[in-house]
Amino acid sequence: MTRFTGKTVLISGASAGIGRALALGFAAEGATVIAAARGEDALKETVRLIEAEGGRAEARTVDVADSASVAALISGIVAAHGRLDIAVNNAGVLTLGRVEELPEAEWERMFRINTTGVFHAMKHQIAAMRAGGRGGVIINMSSSVGEHIRVPGMAAYGASKAAVTALSRTAALECIGDGIRINSVSPGPHDTTMSMRPGETEADRAERMRTQLPIGRVGTLDEITGSVLWLASPAAGFAVGLDLVLDGGGSL
Numbered sequence: 001m002t003r004f005t006g007k008t009v010l011i012s013g014a015s016a017g018i019g020r021a022l023a024l025g026f027a028a029e030g031a032t033v034i035a036a037a038r039g040e041d042a043l044k045e046t047v048r049l050i051e052a053e054g055g056r057a058e059a060r061t062v063d064v065a066d067s068a069s070v071a072a073l074i075s076g077i078v079a080a081h082g083r084l085d086i087a088v089n090n091a092g093v094l095t096l097g098r099v100e101e102l103p104e105a106e107w108e109r110m111f112r113i114n115t116t117g118v119f120h121a122m123k124h125q126i127a128a129m130r131a132g133g134r135g136g137v138i139i140n141m142s143s144s145v146g147e148h149i150r151v152p153g154m155a156a157y158g159a160s161k162a163a164v165t166a167l168s169r170t171a172a173l174e175c176i177g178d179g180i181r182i183n184s185v186s187p188g189p190h191d192t193t194m195s196m197r198p199g200e201t202e203a204d205r206a207e208r209m210r211t212q213l214p215i216g217r218v219g220t221l222d223e224i225t226g227s228v229l230w231l232a233s234p235a236a237g238f239a240v241g242l243d244l245v246l247d248g249g250g251s252l
Contacts, residue, residue: 003233005030008081010073012064012121013091015042017192019139020049021221022088025229027055028066034077037091064091064117067124067146074124084128088120090141092161094194096153107156114160115167122171126180135179137232141169142243144188147250161186167241172241183231183239188247190219214249 003158009026013019014035027033027050035046035057043059050057060076063069077084092114095106100112118140142165145151146158168184175182189195195218196205210216227246230236245251 002030002230004086004096007031007085008034008077008083009088009232010034010036010077010084010125011087011088011090012036012062012117013141014046018187018190018196018221018224019088019090020046021225022228024050024053024055025225026086026232027057028053029229031056031086032081033057034081035062035075036060038063064089064120065112067120070117070120071124074128078128078132080173083132083134084125084136085134086137087121087125088139088141088228088232089118091117092141094154094157096198097156098153099155102156110156110160111163114157115163118164118167122167126171126175129180130178135181138175138180138182139173139228139231140164140182140184142168142184142186142248144186144196144245144251147243148186148245148247149240157250162231164249168243169241176240181237181240183236183242183244185228185231186243186245186247187224188213188219188245188250190224191221204239212250213247214252217248219246 004026009031011019011023013176014023015037023033023035023046035043037043040061047057047059060073062073125138143161146162147165165184168182172182210219224246
């Protein structure tokens with residue numbers, strides 16, 4: 001499929017996990033992918049994997065918690081490629097801890113990256129898309145934890161991600177008149193290290209998921225990639241302010 005041929009697509013948090021899978025998925029369908037994150041070496045591996053499959057990609061470092069860093073990223077993309085068509089704001093962090101035990105610095109770090117980072121990203125992406133006059137698509141990675149379910153030990157993370165969902169919906173109303181379509185995705189546990197408890201093996205996680213989720217397993221990277229690519233495609237053109245929950249029935 002070539003749904004994204006000619007499109008310039010930015011993926012943040014593209015150095016591993018869901019972000020790397022999304023970068024590979026967009027590139028496989030013809031996009032020029034800008035893989036962004038803080039770690040340069042891991043980003044280069046993402047680009048290498050894309051190019052090994054015949055795709056087009058480049059690595060750019062960014063700190064989403066720093067508005068100036070994000071602004072430089074977006075202006076650099078537009079200068080090099082003439083456009084930004086699609087952005088997936090996927091960068092995020094998770095620290096476990098009950099409310100009374102979580103260090104304040106960790107609360108602030110999660111909000112700085114998970115929530116303020118999305119605000120910084122959208123602020124500069126929207127401006128670039130408006131200036132380009134072609135509209136665009138923005139997808140923000142939220143979580144089923146926060147807006148849809150509550151999990152002890154994840155109050156701060158859930159709060160930071162619930163804020164992403166609310167931010168995305170309001171921005172969607174503000175921007176759709178300019179042809180900029182904004183939605184969010186709320187994953188449950190997927191096949192990444194973030195879904196594993198401290199000291200847990202993949203076999204341990206599989207056993208836990210048999211009873212924890214109605215579907216009885218974690219989601220695959222192919223499944224979330226397919227859903228995000230659909231949401232970014234013209235086939236989802238009537239989806240505005242949607243929060244797409246991908247959690248195997250965990251929030252039902």
